[in-house]
Amino acid sequence: xxxxxxxxxxxxxxxxxxxxxxxxxxxxxxxxxxxxxxxxxxxxxxxxxxxxxxxxxxxxxxxxxxxxxxxxxxxxxxxxxxxxxxxxxxxxxxxxxxxxxxxxxxxxxxxxxxxxxxxxxxxxxxxxxxxxxxxxxxxxxxxxxxxxxxxxxxxxxxxxxxxxxxxxxxxxxxxxxxxxxxxxxxxxxxxxxxxxxxxxxxxxxxxxxxxxxxxxxxxxxxxxxxxxxxxxxxxxxxxxxxxxxxxxxxxxxxxxxxxxxxxxxxxxxxxxxxxxxxxxxxxxxxxxxxxxxxxxxxxxxxxxxxxxxxxxxxxxxxxxxxxxxxxxxxxxxxxxxxxxxxxxxxxxxxxxxxxxxxxxxxxxxxxxxxxxxxxxxxx
Amino acid sequence: xxxxxxxxxxxxxxxxxxxxxxxxxxxxxxxxxxxxxxxxxxxxxxxxxxxxxxxxxxxxxxxxxxxxxxxxxxxxxxxxxxxxxxxxxxxxxxxxxxxxxxxxxxxxxxxxxxxxxxxxxxxxxxxxxxxxxxxxxxxxxxxxxxxxxxxxxxxxxxxxxxxxxxxxxxxxxxxxxxxxxxxxxxxxxxxxxxxxxxxxxxxxxxxxxxxxxxxxxxxxxxxxxxxxxxxxxxxxxxxxxxxxxxxxxxxxxxxxxxxxxxxxxxxxxxxxxxxxxxxxxxxxxxxxxxxxxxxxxxxxxxx
Ligand SMILES: Nc1ncnc2c1ncn2[C@@H]1O[C@H](COP(=O)(O)OP(=O)(O)O)[C@@H](O)[C@H]1O
Ligand SMILES: [Mg+2]
Numbered sequence: 001x002x003x004x005x006x007x008x009x010x011x012x013x014x015x016x017x018x019x020x021x022x023x024x025x026x027x028x029x030x031x032x033x034x035x036x037x038x039x040x041x042x043x044x045x046x047x048x049x050x051x052x053x054x055x056x057x058x059x060x061x062x063x064x065x066x067x068x069x070x071x072x073x074x075x076x077x078x079x080x081x082x083x084x085x086x087x088x089x090x091x092x093x094x095x096x097x098x099x100x101x102x103x104x105x106x107x108x109x110x111x112x113x114x115x116x117x118x119x120x121x122x123x124x125x126x127x128x129x130x131x132x133x134x135x136x137x138x139x140x141x142x143x144x145x146x147x148x149x150x151x152x153x154x155x156x157x158x159x160x161x162x163x164x165x166x167x168x169x170x171x172x173x174x175x176x177x178x179x180x181x182x183x184x185x186x187x188x189x190x191x192x193x194x195x196x197x198x199x200x201x202x203x204x205x206x207x208x209x210x211x212x213x214x215x216x217x218x219x220x221x222x223x224x225x226x227x228x229x230x231x232x233x234x235x236x237x238x239x240x241x242x243x244x245x246x247x248x249x250x251x252x253x254x255x256x257x258x259x260x261x262x263x264x265x266x267x268x269x270x271x272x273x274x275x276x277x278x279x280x281x282x283x284x285x286x287x288x289x290x291x292x293x294x295x296x297x298x299x300x301x302x303x304x305x306x307x308x309x310x311x312x313x314x315x316x317x318x319x320x321x322x323x324x325x326x327x328x329x330x331x332x333x334x335x336x337x338x339x340x341x342x343x344x345x346x347x348x349x350x351x352x353x354x355x356x357x358x359x360x361x362x363x364x365x366x367x368x369x370x371x372x373x374x375x376x377x378x379x
Numbered sequence: 380x381x382x383x384x385x386x387x388x389x390x391x392x393x394x395x396x397x398x399x400x401x402x403x404x405x406x407x408x409x410x411x412x413x414x415x416x417x418x419x420x421x422x423x424x425x426x427x428x429x430x431x432x433x434x435x436x437x438x439x440x441x442x443x444x445x446x447x448x449x450x451x452x453x454x455x456x457x458x459x460x461x462x463x464x465x466x467x468x469x470x471x472x473x474x475x476x477x478x479x480x481x482x483x484x485x486x487x488x489x490x491x492x493x494x495x496x497x498x499x500x501x502x503x504x505x506x507x508x509x510x511x512x513x514x515x516x517x518x519x520x521x522x523x524x525x526x527x528x529x530x531x532x533x534x535x536x537x538x539x540x541x542x543x544x545x546x547x548x549x550x551x552x553x554x555x556x557x558x559x560x561x562x563x564x565x566x567x568x569x570x571x572x573x574x575x576x577x578x579x580x581x582x583x584x585x586x587x588x589x590x591x592x593x594x595x596x597x598x599x600x601x602x603x604x605x606x607x608x609x610x611x612x613x614x615x616x617x618x619x620x621x622x623x624x625x626x627x628x629x630x631x632x633x634x635x636x637x638x639x640x641x642x643x644x645x646x647x648x649x650x651x652x653x654x655x656x657x658x659x660x661x662x663x664x665x666x667x668x669x670x671x672x673x674x675x676x677x678x679x680x681x682x
Contacts, residue, residue: 052582073588085579089601099587102597150587 001064003028003186004049004154009058011044018044020210021058026154026188026203031180033189033197035233036207042190045207046156049188050079063153073099078147079156082163084139086131086146093118093127096145110149117148120182137168144176148183157189161196173199194234198222206230223375228363231285237315237336239361240291242284242299243324246276254371256284256362258299259322265297267360273371276364285361288315288338290376295354299323302335304349314343318351421665427658434654446659456660458635459643465550466557466639467618473558475610478565485566486573497570501563508560512627515556519543543629546636553625553637560624561617565610572606573599605679612675616668640664 002025011019018041026032034042047053049060051072059068067075078099086095094101096117097110118124121141131139140160147155160176161169177200180187191197197204198218206213206221206229214226218234225231231239247264248255254276255264265284269275276282286299300320308315316337323333335353345351362371428447431440450456481500485493503511518524521541530537538545542552576598584590584598622641625631631642638646640660648657 050586052585071590072582072585073590077586079583079586081579081583083577083579085577085583087580087583087598087601089604098584098589098597102588102593146583146587 002026003030003063004188005061006045006049007059007061009045009048009060010056011041011048011053012056018210019048019055022207022210022212023058024205024212024215026186028186029184031177031187031189031200031202032205033191033201033203034205034207035191035194035197036213037233038192040207041210042192042207043158046079046158046188046190049075049154050077050156051075052079073102076153077156078150078152078154079158080140080143080147080160082159084131084143084163086139086142088131090130091127092123092129092131092134092142092145095131095142096149098146099150113149113151114145117145120148120179121145136164137172140164140172144179148179153186155185155187155189157187159191159193160189162191162193169193169196176200194236198234204234206233208233219375224369224372225361226369228283228285228367228369231361231363231369235287237288237338239285239287240335241363242286244282244284246278246280246282249275249278254362256282258297265357265360267357267362267371269371274364276362276370281365282370283363283365285363285373286355286359287373287376288336289340290355290359290373291335291337291353292339293352293354295356295359297355297357297360299353299355300335302351302353304345304347304351305334307343307345307347309342311342313341314339314345316343316345316351318353320353424658424661424665427655428662429655430658431653431655433652434649435652442655446656449656450659450663455635455638455643456640459638459640462550462637462639463619463621466554466621467615469551469554470557470561470614470618471611473554474561474565474614475569475607477558477562478610479569479607481562481566482570482573485570497567501567503560504564504567506560508623509627511556511560512624515552515559516543516628519552540633544633546633549629549633549637553621553628556624556628557617557621561614565614568610569603569606572603576602608678609675612671612678616671616675619664619667619671 004026006025007023009019009022010017022041022045024032034045036042044053048055051067051070055068059066061067062076065076087098090098093114097114100110100113114127115124118127121144123138123141123145126134126138126142131142134142140163143160157176161172164172173196176189180200189196189200201218203215204218204221205215208229214221214230216224216226221230221234225234228241232241242258244256244258244265246254247257252269252271252273252275253266254269255266258265291299300323302318302320304316304318306315306317308317316339318335318337319333320335321333337353339345358374359376360371361369361373364370429441429443431442431445432438485497489496518526519542521527521537521544524542526542527537538548540546543549580598580602581594584594589597620641621639622645625637625639625642626645629637631638631646640663644657644660644664647653647660
């Protein structure tokens with residue numbers, strides 16, 4: 001039996017439908033991360049589970065109990081807010097013990113719970129301080145500590161790290177993963193940051209416009225995105241998209257156009273994959289790390305427009321105007337290429353964009369994935 | 380895995396010399412005004428309180444603490460003070476309490492028209508006390524005032540000497556007028572305090588099991604504590620300093636029933652010519668207000 005189960009949850013604000021029938025389940029002890037662009041309904045879903053929003057229809061159960069109509073405090077959930085939401089007039093210890101105090105637990109029990117949580121989070125030295133005397137990272141720890149003392153069935157996190165600076169964020173990522181292992185708790189974690197999703201999740205739920213696009217392990221989503229949206233959302237820099245058309249079909253071999261006067265790209269579809277129809281508009285996808293100077297397929301000639309030398313790796317952006325991208329979020333004809341080393345590419349240099357046949361993903365016009373790429377393995 | 384400290388060193392910005400100079404320059408007009416119109420008169424009042432003199436003569440006779448001793452034994456002085464205390468207590472209840480209730484209603488209770496009601500209730504605050512006093516004298520007038528008409532129409536008894544003329548109710552009427560004038564100010568202050576409490580605090584509290592009264596007790600009240608302290612002190616100070624409203628409506632009467640420190644000081648100074656004694660009472664008022672003001676600053680700093 002799943003520990004947290006969300007069934008067909010619909011949430012409307014007046015005529016605006018924010019969640020249109022969302023279902024998923026999380027096992028006990030699982031770390032589930034929900035990602036999606038801003039405004040796709042992540043917070044609304046989290047708040048619905050917490051009982052801060054009343055859902056229009058559907059149901060939520062935790063540990064086998066239907067809690068759809070329960071009060072927030074009776075649901076066995078604790079929530080960590082993006083802005084910490086610490087009570088300013090209470091000390092750190094009082095903040096963390098507040099739920100137990102309201103529940104009239106004995107003083108000794110409250111103190112024990114607070115002490116233990118403070119030790120886990122390494123904030124014992126700050127227990128007597130007021131929130132305003134703490135840094136952002138410390139505040140976030142206190143907010144997490146407040147959740148821990150309640151020993152909830154399910155932890156809910158709403159973008160808890162997005163107010164922290166980059167260095168602190170990556171520290172807290174590791175810290176949260178450790179916390180998850182130590183507590184063995186079920187956690188549902190909302191973020192729009194796909195790095196957080198990829199690094200912390202047992203499973204990722206990708207949301208888009210009030211719907212779940214795909215649920216899977218981080219590498220599943222990366223290697224076998226179910227839709228073009230997921231392919232574009234997971235991975236940074238994002239996947240390159242090329243507008244294309246089905247030029248020929250013979251058996252399971254499909255030829256895709258790569259621009260005027262160029263030979264089509266022939267891809268072999270696996271037995272389970274749906275074949276497109278001749279003339280269909282499709283999108284070809286190729287990950288930045290799959291692009292290179294060598295490869296079976298010459299995609300286009302391009303001019304280097306931006307070089308980002310990161311030391312260990314280099315991001316090369318180039319302009320191949322002969323190709324159209326089909327993606328509103330990337331500029332027409334621009335390609336991102338990830339070189340896993342330092343590179344001597346210079347601005348304005350003419351390059352050839354090449355890739356292996358196995359690196360291409362094919363999406364139908366409606367965004368569904370028709371053909372997967374094979375992941376690249378370095379020895 | 381030990382965690383490096385995440386807090387940034389807290390440091391003050393070094394004070395800039397140029398900044399200090401221009402700050403003094405910019406405060407100078409205010410400081411000069413305060414000096415000329417507040418500090419110097421206050422000093423003169425303190426000095427004058429140790430003398431016996433009148434407006435019309437240049438004869439200042441040093442009397443030591445006699446003016447203060449006189450106050451202690453003057454039953455009217457004590458009556459005035461007790462009337463002040465009555466107004467202070469009544470105003471805190473009616474203005475701060477009433478303001479809090481109105482603010483709570485505007486914050487939560489009504490869905491529409493919040494800005495409209497807020498504006499209406501705040502309006503009297505911007506009218507001068509003198510004008511307010513005259514308006515209310517009209518309303519309370521025993522012959523032509525609408526209040527009498529309404530009460531009579533309801534078949535209820537009206538005071539024979541008039542609302543302001545009856546010693547047993549005139550002070551209550553002053554309380555009512557003061558509340559009408561000031562409750563909007565307190566309401567705005569408290570409403571701003573209520574609205575400054577982030578929604579997430581209530582949400583976190585509801586997850587922690589604090590809803591309704593518990594949320595009020597643990598979240599709302601501490602959240603507006605400073606504002607309530609401020610509102611109370613403003614009201615207390617206002618209650619001790621009250622003058623123009625009383626002076627215009629009752630002049631301290633009938634039979635000293637509404638005599639307050641402000642009006643009694645005025646009467647002693649300008650009706651009886653006891654400038655020294657009036658100064659002594661003014662100093663008492665000044666010290667009271669200053670102490671309360673100091674308390675206000677201290678309490679609001681601590682929060
Ligand atoms: N109280 C509300 N009233 C009306 N619309 C709302 C309300 N809360 C959220 N929304 C809308 O619901 C959508 C999803 O919001 P949200 O769940 O906060 O998105 P996310 O957390 O994924 O960024 C947004 O379009 C937002 O404008
Ligand atoms: Mg959100």
